[in-house]
Amino acid sequence: MPHFLASHNISAAQIHNDYQRRLQDAQQQEQQNAQNAAQNGGDAEDSEDDPVEQKKRKRKEEKTLMKIKQSKEFKKRKFEQQQDLGSDFEQDDDELARSMLKKSQPLPGQLENCEICGKRFTVTPYSKTGPDGGLLCTKCSKELKDEEKKESRDNKKKTAAPRGRRRQTESDRLMGDVKPGAKSLVDICVRRVANVVHDIEEFGDMPQSLLDRLSQILSKERVLTPRVLELFLRPDVDRIDIYDCAKLEEEDFQKIFAHMPDVEFVNLRFAGQMKDGPLLYMADKCKRVRHLQLGATNLVTDKAWADMFQKLGPQLESLKLSELNDSLGDDIVKVLVKSCRGLRRLKLRSCSHMGEDSVDALCSLTNLEHLTLAVAQQETSSATLVKLISSLGHNLRTLCLEEYVELNDSVLEAIKESCHKLTKLRIRGSVICSDAAFASLFDNNLGNPPLIYADLSDNRDIDSMNPDGPEDNPIGLGSGALKALMTHSGSRLERLNLKACRHISHAGLMEVFDGVKQYPALKDIDLSFVTQVDDVVMNGIFKTCPALAKLAVFACFNARQARIPAGIAVVGLPNAQDSVVIGEW
Structure with a gap:
């Protein structure tokens, strides 16, 4: 090698001298650039350069200074100067940027020490800037880049988590679950089991309450498949609750009754694939x-319905049927009444083929304590409803009549005279009952016990030409009925639904929820589409109902700025969580 260099007139001294010359040239060029950048507008007029070059150099200088002003290092140095010299000291941004330009980083090809490890390296156009403004070697640049990627991933996770939690929080709010702090250990475990249910082989000896909670979560997520159903089939359990059977087939229903012959409580919702076979199999094999x-x-x-009623009817204590559009006509209802004499609870909803004869036949079920009817609304007269209530009312504790267009004041009078044990009352969808009749229903002089559950929603006048209804005798539930209800049942009432009762006045709401009266048991209120509700009414509700957990105010457009106490779920109000008051209200 030395012979090769000597043959080409190359020596070590020459290499060193060439390097030193390049280094001095680079330094001189750097100093010259700094001097050119420091020149102001007045100096440019005395320059011997061409005016076009002056403009180019000035634009380049302004562009360079602008980049420096936008850099993190510039902001950091400006902040440090303010800290060192005091907040009263102000330095021109251009002056600081020019000082930083004079101390600019080495040019490509020059040598520099790494800011982190101190290693000497050759500067390239791709050399990365360190945290303090110095340059980094290749190794430290790679390590810093990897750290930034990891930090970016962590930040994404941190920002994504609150959105997921907020969605779950809003879902819980709709269910009335707004307990502050972390979830209970049991609830966390149940949710975890629901998330990995496809990897579970059996539930073991899980108590019935947790099985029911799991069924609710899985039904809500629409993941209750035949494979998941097998986890709920235990011969030592006396009840089966499946809230969404949409993905189950006919053989799955038969499997339920085959694995659980001693079942006593059967609750199968949305069982669209159940046919005659599984129903009759249950009637033959499940005698309890x-x-x-x-x-x-x-x-x-x-x-199949008639055969099932004849076989199981004598032992049935409660029967709930809903969404039956092709069966259960008047003749089958008469078979039901004849066979199921011991029924104490009956719920029939959306059974399209039931007519007035069916309602009339139910009058002989004198042992009923709980009755819910939402069937044959267009065909049932008020006289038949009065007969039904007069026959069964003496023993009823729960009465629900929904969407009966012929339900009038005479029906309310029959409830007032016959039902002396009611703790739950639901009258929905009446368009002809008067406010005075509703108010008379809650007469304290009758001695009827206070209601625990009152659902009087959608009772209002629907005359579009006179939306406020007649003034002399208001139609639907109005201010007078609300005052009478709260005077009668306010001490024990737990749930109140007044949705779409638009004839309740603002003065009536303020008199009931004045912030002074106390309704100690009231936990759930629905005032959706009651347009007179505003911030003042909401604040009165919060003060009047100390046990309140959930308040629904959909379409109450005058309620937007109310201060919501922590622990209360307000649904229907945009950005309700932003108005929650933490601490003393």
């Missing part, structure tokens, strides 16, 4: 069924 609830079983024929 006492409580039966089926929903949307539209493939079951009238003959």
